[in-house]
Amino acid sequence: MSQSSLFSSSTSARGPADHDIRDQIVAAANQHFSQYGYGKTTVSELARAIGFSKAYIYKFFDSKQAIGEAICANCLAQIVAAVDQAINVANLSPTERFRRLVKTLISTGVDLFFNDRKLYDIAAFAASESWPVSQAYEAQIKRFVLQIVREGREAGEFERKTPLDETVDAIHLALRPFVNPLQLQYNLDFVDEAPTLTTNLILRSLMP
Amino acid sequence: MSQSSLFSSSTSARGPADHDIRDQIVAAANQHFSQYGYGKTTVSELARAIGFSKAYIYKFFDSKQAIGEAICANCLAQIVAAVDQAINVANLSPTERFRRLVKTLISTGVDLFFNDRKLYDIAAFAASESWPVSQAYEAQIKRFVLQIVREGREAGEFERKTPLDETVDAIHLALRPFVNPLQLQYNLDFVDEAPTLTTNLILRSLMP
Structure with missing residues (x-):
């Protein structure tokens, strides 16, 4: 690959x-x-x-x-494209960008994987066996997080005491239940409240 | 039940x-x-x-x-007992109590479920089908979180602006990947770093 x-x-x-x-x-x-x-x-x-x-x-x-990887890559590329479109809008504050990141990740993931339950199989395989497409997807999400946290720090919106990579890793961990297709299925009960709850918790943790 | x-x-x-x-x-x-x-x-x-x-x-x-519920209840009661013992020690600060909560939850969960992989089956069934034992377990974990957050607020160690139930729900969501046996298996790669990363993120979010 x-x-x-x-x-x-x-x-x-x-x-x-x-x-x-x-x-x-x-x-x-x-x-x-x-x-x-x-x-x-x-x-x-x-x-x-x-x-x-x-x-x-x-x-x-x-x-x-x-074949599964190719299908899965299409699926995950759609999520990445949706996130990219949602956050890379001019004049958004890093806080707003972060809100959009989480919201789009969850809603697109839920749409893609749960409007077509059988396809979820493939994404689940991909995630459980750490297929390269799945790893690349998680790495891409982490890059989005890094980009936003870095901007927020430069703009003085986010704290700078915590090492950047620690902040990014911790945020990624907090988002994994919704980013990782295998876990998303066990968090469907929370997809309504999670964008707000999780985003607010993370944003509080980023306060200077 | x-x-x-x-x-x-x-x-x-x-x-x-x-x-x-x-x-x-x-x-x-x-x-x-x-x-x-x-x-x-x-x-x-x-x-x-x-x-x-x-x-x-x-x-x-x-x-x-x-029968599965009875076995599962024994399992989960062991985790709850271990957490109870770790956090309910005199003269601990709420911050230290919280660190112990997360650390004990993860290490006991990993021990119990992954030293005996076949039994994991049962816990997974319990979690995926929302058996009462599994719900009671999650509710108990939430009560531990509530107890510590409330103490931290009273001691002036944690912020008080966010509604208490929002804080507790958000922390519970952040801990679920390690609290919920079904999800823990997909987070084994993170169980070494997660206690520190996730705890620090949550504690930063709790700062007054």
């Missing part, structure tokens, strides 16, 4: 035409998994269902996991 | 002698489940394995879940 592009879906892209076929397989697999689940489906069953030969699928993906 | 006694293991206790038999069944079931797992074992298999008839077991427990 290439680490250079964050959400590159696989190493086995072989040019534009192949890329289209890969996308077709991913889209078809996405549809199939959403209906029948990821865990129980074999590559043979998937091939039969989407009308490709198993050998043909293996030309483009090394394993079922590689 | 009686709500009056927090960790009462079932409604079907029928006096001291019966209580002993119940305890025997729970102990034998505990042993059996630790070896073979909770999810996959039926009451018939359990009965055969521990040398009681299925009908006899049903005299004491309504269901497999009732």
Whole structure:
């Protein structure tokens, strides 16, 4: 798995035409998994269902996991894009940016994973087995946190006594129940109140 | 399930002698489940394995879940007892009490659930299905938090602007990844750093 592009879906892209076929397989697999689940489906069953030969699928993906990673990467990239759009708006204070980060993370995560319960399977696999896409996603969320905390410190809005990396790690830990798809499912009872409660607690901890 | 006694293991206790038999069944079931797992074992298999008839077991427990609840209640009561012992020591500052709360919660939880992986099954069931024992456990943890925050406010160590229940709910949310057995398994990578990181973040949020 290439680490250079964050959400590159696989190493086995072989040019534009192949890329289209890969996308077709991913889209078809996405549809199939959403209906029948990821865990129980074999590559043979998937091939039969989407009308490709198993050998043909293996030309483009090394394993079922590689297909799962591609689907998962699309999913997580959507969350990252939504967060990026929500926080990178001109003239927002770091406090407001942080509020939007948490709110968007939770609402997009809930939408994506729980409007399509079967796909959750894949994200859960990804998180539980620490797939590269899942790790890259968590690293990206941490970069968002770092960016906002750094800005808040520079603007004098946040305290500067705590080492920056300690602050970022601690905030990331507090957000993990909602950032990590595997944990989100156990926190659904809290997704209404959590954005406010957790954000306010973290913002109080950041006060100068 | 009686709500009056927090960790009462079932409604079907029928006096001291019966209580002993119940305890025997729970102990034998505990042993059996630790070896073979909770999810996959039926009451018939359990009965055969521990040398009681299925009908006899049903005299004491309504269901497999009732046995699971009793085992789980013992487990969680141990965590609560350990926390109680760690924090209810004379002359501790509320800050120190809070540090001990988090540290003990995490270390006892990790010990109990992960030195005996098969038993984790039961705790996971309990948490995922919101069994009364699991709810009672979370409520007890929240009472510990409330006690410490209230003391800290009275001592002038913690801020008083935020409504008390908001502070307690927010802290409980931040601790859930380590309090809730279902989530703890996904946070094992963080159990070394979390006590310090999470505690410090929460304590910063509590500063007057």
